[in-house]
Amino acid sequence: MARPKIALIGAGQIGGTLAHLAAMKELGDVVLFDIAEGTPQGKALDLAESGPVAGFDAALKGTQDYADIAGADVCIVTAGVPRKPGMSRDDLLGINLKVMKSVGEGIKAHAPDAFVICITNPLDAMVWALQQFSGLPANKVCGMAGVLDSARFRHFLSLEFNVSMRDVTAFVLGGHGDTMVPLTRYSTVAGIPLPDLVDMGWTTAEKLEAIVQRTRDGGAEIVKYLGNGSAFYAPATSAIEMAEAYLKDQKRLLPCAAYVDGAFGLEGFYVGVPTIIGENGIEKVVDIKLSKDEQAMFDKSVDAVKGLVAACKEIDPSLA
Numbered sequence: 065m066a067r068p069k070i071a072l073i074g075a076g077q078i079g080g081t082l083a084h085l086a087a088m089k090e091l092g093d094v095v096l097f098d099i100a101e102g103t104p105q106g107k108a109l110d111l112a113e114s115g116p117v118a119g120f121d122a123a124l125k126g127t128q129d130y131a132d133i134a135g136a137d138v139c140i141v142t143a144g145v146p147r148k149p150g151m152s153r154d155d156l157l158g159i160n161l162k163v164m165k166s167v168g169e170g171i172k173a174h175a176p177d178a179f180v181i182c183i184t185n186p187l188d189a190m191v192w193a194l195q196q197f198s199g200l201p202a203n204k205v206c207g208m209a210g211v212l213d214s215a216r217f218r219h220f221l222s223l224e225f226n227v228s229m230r231d232v233t234a235f236v237l238g239g240h241g242d243t244m245v246p247l248t249r250y251s252t253v254a255g256i257p258l259p260d261l262v263d264m265g266w267t268t269a270e271k272l273e274a275i276v277q278r279t280r281d282g283g284a285e286i287v288k289y290l291g292n293g294s295a296f297y298a299p300a301t302s303a304i305e306m307a308e309a310y311l312k313d314q315k316r317l318l319p320c321a322a323y324v325d326g327a328f329g330l331e332g333f334y335v336g337v338p339t340i341i342g343e344n345g346i347e348k349v350v351d352i353k354l355s356k357d358e359q360a361m362f363d364k365s366v367d368a369v370k371g372l373v374a375a376c377k378e379i380d381p382s383l384a
C-alpha cells in the first residue's frame with residue numbers, strides 16, 4: 065500500500081518542524097510547498113539526508129508548484145507571516161487573509177480530498193476563510209490551537225504540582241487569542257479535577273488564576289523571547305497529533321477550531337471546541353456542559369472571533 069501523502073503549505077519555522085516530525089514518525093511522504101524559492105527544496109533535502117541516520121522511510125520534496133500536492137491525504141497550512149514582538153495575532157489578519165485565498169484555491173484544485181489543518185493566525189478567522197476559499201467540506205477543514213493551548217496549560221500545571229506532564233490533562237476552548245478559555249473544572253492531574261486540588265491544598269485559586277493567564281499569554285511569551293518570530297516546536301507537535309489522529313483513525317478527543325453548527329448554541333461558526341478526529345476528519349463536536357461563568361467566557365471569546373470574521377468580510381467582500 066502506498067504511503068500517505070502529507071502536504072505542508074508553508075515551509076518556514078513550523079513547516080520545517082512539521083516535516084521533521086512527520087518523517088521521524090513515518091506518517092507518510094512529505095511535500096513542502098512555499099513561495100520562497102529554494103526554502104522548501106533545501107529543507108526537504110536536508111531532512112532527507114537525515115533519514116539514513118534517523119532510520120526513517122519517507123520521501124521528502126520541496127516545491128513552488130501546487131500540482132505537486134496532488135492527491136495529498138493531509139494538508140497542514142502555515143503559509144503567511146508570524147507575529148513580531150508587540151503584535152497581536154489579530155494584527156496579521158489583512159496579510160494572511162490574502163495568503164489563505166491562494167492556499168485555498170491551490171488545495172481546491174489539487175487536493176480536494178485532503179484533511180486540512182490550518183495553523184496560520186489569527187487562527188479561528190483564517191480557518192474559516194480557508195474553508196470558504198477551498199470549498200472543502202467543513203468536517204475536513206479545521207484549525208490547530210486547542211491542542212497547543214492545552215499543552216501549554218498542561219506544562220505550567222505540571223511545574224506547579226511537580227508531577228509528570230503525562231499525568232496532567234487540560235482543556236482550553238474558545239478562540240486562539242487573549243480571550244481563550246482554559247477550563248479548570250475539566251482539567252485534571254491523573255483524573256483529579258483542578259478545583260479539588262485547590263481544596264486538597266496542592267495549590268491556591270490565585271496561583272491557578274496566574275497559570276490560566278500565563279496560558280492565555282503563552283504565545284506572546286515565546287514571541288517576546290524570540291524577538292523575530294513565534295513558537296514553532298509546540299505548534300508543529302500539536303498539529304502532527306491531529307494529523308496522526310486522522311491518518312490512523314484514532315478517534316482522538318482533541319480541542320481544535322472546528323465548524324460548530326448546533327452545539328454550544330452556535331450556528332455555523334468556527335471556534336475552538338472539543339472534537340473527535342478520525343478517518344472522516346472532524347467526526348463530532350462534543351457539546352460539553354459549561355457553567356454560567358465558563359459560558360460567559362466562551363461567549364466573549366466567540367464575540368472576539370466574530371469581530372475578526374466581520375473584518376475579513378470587509379477586506380474581501382467575496383467572503384460575505
Ligand code: APR
Nearest residue numbers: 074075076077078098099100142143144145146183184185
Ligand atoms: N504561499 C505559500 N507560502 C507562503 C505564502 C503563500 N502565499 N506566503 C508566505 N508563505 C511562507 C513564507 O515564505 C514562509 O516560509 O510561509 C512561511 C511562514 O513561515 P515563518 O515565517 O517561519 O512562520 P511560522 O513561524 O512557520 O508561522 C506560520 O503560523 O503560528 C502561525 O502566527 C503564525 O501565521 C503564522 C504561521
